[in-house]
Amino acid sequence: MTDPRPHVTVLAGFSPAATDVVARSLLVTDPSLILITHDLAGIVDGVVRRTVRTATRVLEEDHTELVHGCVSCTLREDVVPTLVRTSRRHPGSDLVLALPPAVEPEAVAAVCAVSTCDGIAVTDAVRLDSYVTVVDATTLIDDLTSTDDLRDRGRHAAGNDRRGVAEVISRQIEFADTVVLWGTSQADVLERDHITALLHRLAPWATRVRADGSPAAGEADLAARLLRTGRHDPAVPGMAGRALEGYPIGLHDPVGDHRVNAMLFHSRRPFHPQRLHDALDDLSGEALRGRGQLWIASQPGTAVSWESAGGDLMLGNLGRWLVSLPQQRWDEASDMRRLAADATWDPYYGDRATVLSFIGFDLDVDAMTALLESCLLTDAEIAGGVDGWRTLPDPFAGYFPLEGDQEPATVTEGAAS
Template sequence: MNDTRPRVTVLAGFSAAATDAVARSLLLTDPSLILVAHDLAGVRDGVVRRTVRTAGEVLEEGRTDLVHGCVSCTLREDVLPTLVRLSRAHPASDLVLALPPAIEPEAVAAACAVGSVDGVAVTDAVRFDSYVAVVEAAGVVDDLCSTDSLRDRGLHAAGNDERAVADVVVRQIEFADTVVVWSSPGADAFERHRLAALLHRLAPWAAHVHVGDSPKVDCTGLAGRLLRTGRHDPGVPGMMGRALEGYPIGIHDRHGEHGVNAMLFRSRRPFHPQRLHDALDDLTAEALRGRGQLWIATQPGTAIAWESSGGGLLLGNLGHWLAALPRERWDEASDMRRLAADAAWDPYYGDRGTVLSFVGFGLDVDAMTATLGRCLLTDAEIADGAESWGALPDPFADFFPLDDGADQPASAERAVS
């Protein structure tokens, strides 16, 4: 089939200068290519400024006054309408959407997947070709290790935006179909190789591109690796939903290279809530990045997301395990979720299970594995039966409320017949 929708390449990066450099390099290769960029300096006051340009001219300079100053309002009230409008006005031109540092690409993808403008679905007007993370070599490791918040840097997108710098940077990298490292001539060779090793372990599913080591940039070669690649698959879930749907969340590479290594931890038995809580500081201090899913014995109905970076930890509610739901509700889950559950179904635990990925500098894989293993229920605790687990001390009580009472272990029935 001949798909005539304009393609959109989304550039996300915490370094505005590096993102702009990549965007302008792409414009030089195609006079019809259109760049859309936003200035969020006034977003907390409800003002967003927009520039639309080609390599040769500025097509628009506009301002949008938001009902509420926040990222979601920016996407809904300006970004999506701009993409649809440009697709109509310039149907033969592809688009590059350069995101400001505070916007995470997964939020853009989610808004575009369900968004509409004047009754027209955004995805009927444009097709999202790929999401590209632009990383500035000189500062990204410091940002990934930083304990700063966006507010500390003056980049928070709303009064209640408490996101950490490390969280935003790593989410931009992990969601990418392509990761571009923007370097500079004379960069230290070891640091360059160490960064490449780190990025490959943070986003092993992405294509990786390195530019900027010489004074001249091969713009045509760069465009060939970033534009019209068709790498983005809208069916692949975001980072926190990947394990539930059977997608990889990392690699196990205990030895690593250039001082960077990674590990995977898997278990079908649940965590003891108190022992897990007591180990959190050690686990988050050891790894640069942790991600995945887990379950704890006192809350057998809830799949819990783990996301750690910059020394901080976010635990979130991923919804019900299928084993905790009546069979007639399993159709609420995606096809991939049910297929993944079926492939790994356990007669006792159902689809419940822990899958955690950790990436760091010189991780002690044996020590990390032992620490996590000690947090699991022991053989004796398992033998006491699921009915006894609810009496265990639980510092996470009421952290992950479910929307109904279907939180008791269900019989082990396969998720897909």
């Protein structure tokens, strides 16, 4: 059956010029296509400016005043209502939502998945057709290797926005269904191949499209490759939760090509908290990008996320491992997570596992693997059992609180003895 909802193509990218050129190129190919843009220059003062237009005329030009100037407030209080309102006023038109540089597409997907407007779910009003990230070939490598924060570039989206440039760009690329490489005409063949190899390892699941600013024929081809592709699958989780649900988080390609390589590290046994802590600088500094999940022996109930970029490292809480929960609570997890846990269940460790992906330039995979393995518990430490693991010196104590003050009184921790 034909889906009557307007299709929304979400454009993200850190280069406003490149994203704007792609957006306007799409408008030229379809007079009914509507472009929605937001200017966050005044967001710190709680003001967001919005423009809604076609190729030939401006339909809306207004602003929203926010109680709290931040990205999440902008999405809830302006972006979502604008999508729904525009779809109602122009039911025969598809929409292109071009995001400001500081906005990550995963945040848009998360808000749209749960939001309503006038009692109508956003996903009933529009279809989020695809997420497209535009990268500028002339600045991509410098930005991904930069240690700058958004604040250093004047791109921060709130007073307390401490995100790094490399972190934001990496997330924009990883969440994309399609990555558009813009500006390759200004790069030589070797540089273009180098960037293409990097994008493939950062987002092997994404379709890659080159767009060099060709005339009208090129614009029509670009539109055909970006609009109404149906590439977005809302069931696929964000990067932090992909390994938990059994989705791939990267490639294992130690040799690589064009100086870009990648590795995957898997382990069922946990990390020693102190040894892992001591190795963090080396692990986060060697790779251009790191992502995945891990577990620490002293906190055996907690799944921990790993994200590194631009020399910064973020460790977060992904919740409890299923093995640390009473079985009556397993229904709280998604179907895919329970299926993934069942398919890989270990009689000793349950669903607990470390899965890490690293991408870099001439990354020393053997050295990285050896360093990670040196941080795992030894056979003698494993033999101490869960009670012994909890007493290990833990620099991460208190960093990953779980709901409630205590671990559950009755948990299945495996056959430790």
